[in-house]
Amino acid sequence: MxxxxxxxxxxxxxxxxxxxxxxxxxxxxxxxxxxxxxxxxxxxxxxxxxxxxxxxxxxxxxxxxxxxxxxxxxxxxxxxxxxxxxxxxxxxxxxxxxxxxxxxxxxxxxxxxxxxxxxxxxxxxxxxxxxxxxxxxxxxxxxxxxxxxxxxxxxxxxxxxxxxxxxxxxxxxxxxxxxxxxxxxxxxxxxxxCGCEGEWKMDSFIDTTVAQIREKVGDKGVVLGLSGGVDSSVAAALISKAIGKQLTCVFVDQGLMRKDEGDYVEQTFTKLFDMNFVRINCQDEFLSKLKGVSEPEAKRKIIGEEFYKVFWNKIRESYGSGYFAQGTIYPDRIESGKGDAAKIKTHHNQVGVPKDINFEDIIEPLKDLFKDEVRVVGEKLGLPHELVWRQPFPGPGLGVRVIGEITAEKVKILQEADAILRDEMDKCGYAEQMSQFFAVLPGVKTVGVMGDARTYDELVAIRAVVTDDFMTADWAKIPYEILGKVSNRIINEVDHVNRVVYDITSKPPGTVEWE
The missing domain is CATH 3.40.50.880 (Class I glutamine amidotransferase (GATase) domain)
Structure with missing residues (x-):
């Protein structure tokens, strides 16, 4: 910089x-x-x-x-x-x-x-x-x-x-x-x-970066893997501002996102920005690869490998030239001062390009920004507030919130339960008071009574935390009446769920995610 x-x-x-x-x-x-x-x-x-x-x-x-x-x-x-x-x-x-x-x-x-x-x-x-x-x-x-x-x-x-x-x-x-x-x-x-004058401002950053991208790219194309997360979304908006239709965003929808999230990402980027948007719907392929797999790390590995396989095969078909862009931010590439050997940590935002694909260079327009600065840039570029300020979402998506084997039915149950939780948190104004909240499907069935009949259906767990840095976190003290409303709605509106529990474990000893 x-x-x-x-x-x-x-x-x-x-x-x-x-x-x-x-x-x-x-x-x-x-x-x-x-x-x-x-x-x-x-x-x-x-x-x-x-x-x-x-x-x-x-x-x-x-x-x-x-x-x-x-x-x-x-x-x-x-x-x-x-x-x-x-x-x-x-x-x-x-x-x-x-x-x-x-x-x-x-x-x-x-x-x-x-x-x-x-x-x-x-x-x-x-x-x-x-x-x-x-x-x-x-x-x-x-x-x-x-x-x-x-x-x-x-x-x-x-x-x-x-x-x-x-x-x-x-x-x-x-x-x-x-x-x-x-x-x-x-x-x-x-x-x-030090005599500083305070010249580092997001408006000047946007103008300078847009000019640099235009100069670097010229009349060539840029391909970006868009996940729908904050970093890749802001990178897409920034590059689109610089080169418009020369940018192609490839969005792999593996079917493990939150309810209607794939449609939301597509509508946002096709309506607000001048770019080529390519969506790959491939839930069936992912679920086929995950059939019978329950071990968390095995699921993560399969999801990651299948994602890059689908993504790069699409690139090989049509876009394997020009420049490759990614949403790397500053914390992704900081060298640690701990220990004798300073190493750059491996991060999901830093993607290795296959050797058979010959891009001229990699463009990382956010590589000097912290997350809070990325959010400021996103809002100045006109991205929706709810996208810019969305909570952290794991790379494997709901694949690590469905405990045990992942099936289409389980994903649908979790999507519906999670959507109700989010709706109620937004309605009561509690959403912005929490750092992260979501539903989990633990793969536990319990006995219940619904309509005077015995049931044996799924349990849904609610997880909500407050934290400054995610290194440590405390469970959120959501009022009982809100939890009660969430529980009632999930049990009454989501098929095959008869019980809702609330996770009151802090980090440590627990982690934010269950897997």
Missing amino acids: DNKETVIVLDFGGQYNQLIARRVREYNVYCEILPYTVDIEKIKAISPKGIIFTGGPNSVYDETSPHYTPEIFELGIPILGICYGCQLMAYSLGGVVNSAVDSSSSEYGKTITTYNTNDVLFTGLPETGVSWMSHRDYISKAPDGFSISATTSSCPVAAMSCPERKLYGVQFHPEVNHTENGNLMLKSFLYNV
């Missing part, structure tokens, strides 16, 4: 690396995450306006811990160290870091902190506030030339600064919501220390 101003987040294995970058971008400053193994020459070539060191689980005194060349402090680039990053700055520049494992100096959670409001990071803020701490080691002596700018009852150096060298460190985590005014501290670093 060719940006006038960029801030680098140097990742030392912290759990909040992506959150830091998102916070920076919320202030309209472009930000990249790089692993601590990146060569300093690459950093020089980027010429960032500032650098932020992340936290991490290690001790700076451990020889196997992530470290970086002290040369970085001599580049004249403003640096903010957070938690482990602050300790690393202190250690590298001659300060003293001590272990707090056996003392009261280790801190976890919300901590009352006193700030020097003459320091640029804390100017205009209250002199005391709550900060979010998570550390065992602590800085007992700041390096020469640094002044202490914040303290707690247990931490003598909760923040330090050397304005002459534009070096700043905080032991706490300003990027999390638990730190009062943490966002303003980051803003002050970006604007008052």
Whole structure:
């Protein structure tokens, strides 16, 4: 991404690396995450306006811990160290870091902190506030030339600064919501220390990306695999804005989507956008391959392999030239700072092109965006709100929400039950309060009584969670009257269902999905 101003987040294995970058971008400053193994020459070539060191689980005194060349402090680039990053700055520049494992100096959670409001990071803020701490080691002596700018009852150096060298460190985590005014501290670093002007905006991103796509593609064609998910949908809308009918979207409807979702995707993209839309209806083929298969990973593998087989066979028939596009977003390709070998994670949005298909190049128009930024772009491009803000949906679709063998009858039961759940959540205004909710068909039959007759039919489970990051999640406290209405409607309107249960398991120990 060719940006006038960029801030680098140097990742030392912290759990909040992506959150830091998102916070920076919320202030309209472009930000990249790089692993601590990146060569300093690459950093020089980027010429960032500032650098932020992340936290991490290690001790700076451990020889196997992530470290970086002290040369970085001599580049004249403003640096903010957070938690482990602050300790690393202190250690590298001659300060003293001590272990707090056996003392009261280790801190976890919300901590009352006193700030020097003459320091640029804390100017205009209250002199005391709550900060979010998570550390065992602590800085007992700041390096020469640094002044202490914040303290707690247990931490003598909760923040330090050397304005002459534009070096700043905080032991706490300003990027999390638990730190009062943490966002303003980051803003002050970006604007008052780094001198950023806030040029990273979605309107300019769209205009620049559209121009780049037009220039790259010329008069050739582009093929995109459209799943109907947020990322591929926004990529399709963006490329369509750039080249219109030169874009062909191939939509594989494997029959494992939510009720009427295939029709919804087709209508959306054929009515709103100028493109070629190709829909492949292939539920029968998928169900045939899945017949008799119950093991979750086996189902996932079959669905994935059959999907790519159908998709690429269609490409071979008519579209195997020009450019291939996909909805890769920034988290799909971030290199991790954890461990000695930085690796890019494999993700479903990063598709391998078969060797016998010779596209000129791959276009990934969203590769520099986080999910929340992708949603903003989608709304600005005119995609329906309900599509842009749709909840996560597993790649194998309902194949992992039908527990056990998948059949057409089971898929239909689940689609109908799930549609009722969604309808009621929308009606009562509860849908936007939950991170994810859906129905599951566990493959359990129970005895019931309907119309004075004994039944032996399917059980449907309802799953709903609230979460900030999906790393952990709590079950949603849906009011009983809403659950009761959902249950009554499912039992009365969906054939072969006589019982509804609600899953009250948090993550951990459970996962969000059942398979």
